[in-house]
Amino acid sequence: MVSNQIEAPVRKLMGPGPLEIHPRVYQALTTPIIGYLDPAYLKILDQVGDQLRKVFQTRNRATNAAPGTGTSGMEACVANLIEPGDKILVCVHGYFGDRLRQMVERQEAEITLITEEWGRPIDPQKVEAAMKANSFKVITLVHAETSTGVLQPMDDIIKLADKYGVMIILDTVTSLGGVEVKMDEWGLAAAYSCSQKCIGCPPGLSPVSFSDRAVESVKNRKHPVRSWYLDISLLEKYWGSERVYHHTSSSTLNYALLEALRMIEEEGLQNRFDRHLENHRALVAGVEALGLEMLVSPEYRLPTLNTIRIPEGIDDMELRRYLLETFNLEIGGGLGALKGNVWRVGLMGHSSSAANVLFFLSAISRALALQGHKTDLAAGTDAAMSVLNA
Numbered sequence: 001m002v003s004n005q006i007e008a009p010v011r012k013l014m015g016p017g018p019l020e021i022h023p024r025v026y027q028a029l030t031t032p033i034i035g036y037l038d039p040a041y042l043k044i045l046d047q048v049g050d051q052l053r054k055v056f057q058t059r060n061r062a063t064n065a066a067p068g069t070g071t072s073g074m075e076a077c078v079a080n081l082i083e084p085g086d087k088i089l090v091c092v093h094g095y096f097g098d099r100l101r102q103m104v105e106r107q108e109a110e111i112t113l114i115t116e117e118w119g120r121p122i123d124p125q126k127v128e129a130a131m132k133a134n135s136f137k138v139i140t141l142v143h144a145e146t147s148t149g150v151l152q153p154m155d156d157i158i159k160l161a162d163k164y165g166v167m168i169i170l171d172t173v174t175s176l177g178g179v180e181v182k183m184d185e186w187g188l189a190a191a192y193s194c195s196q197k198c199i200g201c202p203p204g205l206s207p208v209s210f211s212d213r214a215v216e217s218v219k220n221r222k223h224p225v226r227s228w229y230l231d232i233s234l235l236e237k238y239w240g241s242e243r244v245y246h247h248t249s250s251s252t253l254n255y256a257l258l259e260a261l262r263m264i265e266e267e268g269l270q271n272r273f274d275r276h277l278e279n280h281r282a283l284v285a286g287v288e289a290l291g292l293e294m295l296v297s298p299e300y301r302l303p304t305l306n307t308i309r310i311p312e313g314i315d316d317m318e319l320r321r322y323l324l325e326t327f328n329l330e331i332g333g334g335l336g337a338l339k340g341n342v343w344r345v346g347l348m349g350h351s352s353s354a355a356n357v358l359f360f361l362s363a364i365s366r367a368l369a370l371q372g373h374k375t376d377l378a379a380g381t382d383a384a385m386s387v388l389n390a
């Protein structure tokens with residue numbers, strides 16, 4: 001007997017992503033699909049491009065949503081801007097910086113690596129020393145490191161890249177739509193993100209933007225781009241005025257993305273950043289009043305992804321299994337070097353709400369108590385409320 005129902009539970013998603021999505025976005029997913037060259041669909045793709053330009057704060061023509069998840073955007077930026085023998089400055093301060101490093105390596109580029117302890121940002125002094133000593137084509141950097149909860153300060157690095165004429169590839173997977181990203185003002189060459197985090201959609205699309213200078217540099221490559229699928233010159237022929245078939249674009253996902261982007265416009269970018277910051281501050285106040293410790297020092301904390309140190313003696317797997325089974329609550333565990341050391345609590349897009357902050361504090365307090373670690377829940381919720389009421 002074949003079941004006609006898909007057995008997927010409804011979860012409260014407070015991990016690193018995917019996050020909960022708004023009913024309006026679910027509704028958009030049920031819009032009838034149409035062909036990838038239907039004039040009505042091309043109009044929708046144009047609207048997606050226009051809306052993404054607002055979120056990236058850019059006028060870049062080459063801006064739209066690439067097929068695939070955030071990793072696809074990462075691959076697109078790396079494969080287009082980097083070719084064999086290029087000198088590239090790669091910054092790694094977490095799991096995703098290292099994924100970038102692996103991709104750059106596969107392009108057979110000449111890598112200079114800057115590393116930082118996980119939980120700390122990249123030190124601009126190291127960037128300056130490297131740029132003084134070498135002439136780089138590109139620097140790769142993660143703006144919001146989802147593995148550690150660090151928001152990379154951009155000011156110094158932007159100035160250095162400008163001074164030394166180095167193109168910046170920036171990973172904005174956990175920042176775009178939740179934290180300020182100023183593509184043009186920062187002079188970024190290429191940036192990519194994902195649909196499933198702060199933008200508030202299902203996974204499956206990867207917003208990307210390439211500056212005119214970056215697009216020009218792709219035209220002047222010695223070797224063809226090693227990814228046919230993600231070659232920006234070919235994607236541009238579909239997204240731009242030529243309308244040449246490139247791939248069977250998912251109308252379903254683009255409908256959802258457009259609806260989510262419209263919701264961002266309705267809320268207003270600044271209001272949205274303020275909401276993410278306030279809920280983050282409330283969560284931190286609550287967590288600290290429960291006697292738990294954040295991994296990252298206050299000045300570098302990422303408002304969209306909170307990393308909390310796991311207290312000694314707590315069984316991480318057991319606790320997260322309990323949260324999932326008892327409260328239907330998903331939070332993330334540590335990745336790579338932080339595996340078993342931290343919890344990752346996402347407050348992004350529709351999931352960034354006061355209700356979720358309070359729910360998390362109650363659930364974690366109960367889960368800790370079951371393992372003999374007593375916390376003062378009233379103190380935690382009071383501290384969170386004092387931020388939310390402020």
Ligand SMILES: Cc1ncc(COP(=O)(O)O)c(C=O)c1O
Pocket residue numbers: 016017069070071072074096142144145146147171173174194203
């Ligand atoms: C900072 C960062 N970069 C890249 C990725 C890869 O994105 P995806 O899993 O959507 O392919 C992620 C995923 O969480 C991420 O957090």
